[in-house]
């Protein structure tokens with residue numbers, strides 16, 4: 158089942174959510190189906206959210222991650238962090254960007270995660286077949302040529318995914334802003350098998 162395959166109105170979801178029906182509503186044609194077909198991707202997301210919210214109950218949590226862990230990962234669409242790591246709602250912080258690179262902004266998020274919200278462990282996840290391996294620093298130059306302005310950020314492209322995991326671990330371990338720098342582990346997620354492979358920090 159995908160979120161997009163079951164167009165329903167919020168009203169229908171409210172009616173059926175008590176019986177946890179996972180199958181019947183999809184077969185019921187509704188006015189909203191036409192709207193979804195003609196809508197943008199964002200319209201589909203908003204529609205899916207209405208169904209989500211209709212079945213949602215307040216978990217009663219505060220903002221502190223239950224497992225006291227922050228996961229830094231690539232934004233790759235094939236990497237479902239919660240499924241792949243057996244995480245539940247409220248368990249962890251997830252910080253994602255192109256490559257899962259530990260940039261200054263990731264350090265910013267980790268600093269807040271640790272100092273304001275109590276996380277102590279850091280898990281770094283890169284993956285096989287990352288788009289960042291196909292990008293070069295020429296990207297930055299080409300961008301400057303096209304728009305007439307040099308981006309303030311580094312592209313952070315990499316050739317060797319293992320080496321980039323090591324570099325990311327090193328950036329966490331040497332950051333003066335973080336409270337907890339001992340429990341930092343790095344992995345490469347295999348998009349073909351779904352398995353994590355741990356990278357030796359040395």
Ligand SMILES: [Zn+2]
Pocket residue numbers: 231232233255256257284286287288289
């Ligand atoms: Zn990637």
